[in-house]
Amino acid sequence: xxxxxxxxxxxxxxxxxxxxxxxxxxxxxxxxxxxxxxxxxxxxxxxxxxxxxxxxxxxxxxxxxxxxxxxxxxxxxxxxxxxxxxxxxxxxxxxxxxxxxxxxxxxxxxxxxxxxxxxxxxxxxxxxx
Numbered sequence: 001x002x003x004x005x006x007x008x009x010x011x012x013x014x015x016x017x018x019x020x021x022x023x024x025x026x027x028x029x030x031x032x033x034x035x036x037x038x039x040x041x042x043x044x045x046x047x048x049x050x051x052x053x054x055x056x057x058x059x060x061x062x063x064x065x066x067x068x069x070x071x072x073x074x075x076x077x078x079x080x081x082x083x084x085x086x087x088x089x090x091x092x093x094x095x096x097x098x099x100x101x102x103x104x105x106x107x108x109x110x111x112x113x114x115x116x117x118x119x120x121x122x123x124x125x126x127x128x129x
Contacts, residue, residue, distance in 0.1 A: 002106065006032045006065070007097040008041035009111035010127055015046070015059065020111060020127030027109055033066045035074075037096035074099045088114040098122065 004027040011034065014024035024032075034042075039060070046056045070078065077099035078092070085095055094112065098120060101108040107123035115124045 003033050003066075003104065004030065004125075005097060005101050005104065005106050005108040006034050006038070007108060007110045007112065008038045008045070008093050010109040011038070011042050011063070011065075012045055013111050013127055014063075015042075018111075018128075023125075023127045024109060028063055028065065031064060031066055032109075033068055033100070033104070033106065035093075035096045035100045036067055036069045037078075038093050039065070039067050041091070041093040068100060068104075070096060070100075074103055077102060084118060084120070088117055090114065 006024060006027055010020075010024045010027075013019070014021045014028065042060065043056055046059070047053065051059075074096070078096045081090075081095040081098055085098075094115070097108060097110070098115070098118075101122050102120070107125055109125050109127055111127050113126060116126070
């Protein structure tokens, strides 16, 4: 099965059992890929929500995602995406996920409907209608 990249919103939807979590679960069972920047976003949200550090580490460890560090090319593309994404209010993590998907030529799961308005040649898959 081809790899699937997940963004922070998809992982958080899975962890919180929100609508679309089943699609994320399928990707996670197939060893989903996540950028280190998106992982940092997930950690920040969980920690900010009051989850203890040890629990955050355990929960994310159990997901067994493949974490991809940002190399120079992906980092540069992440930065360059600001022009296309600024009108839609996308975060640094969003842009990092899109850049990773661009380089890996992989589909990406997100809960962020704004991504569909972008004119990027990517396979963006919403986890909820």
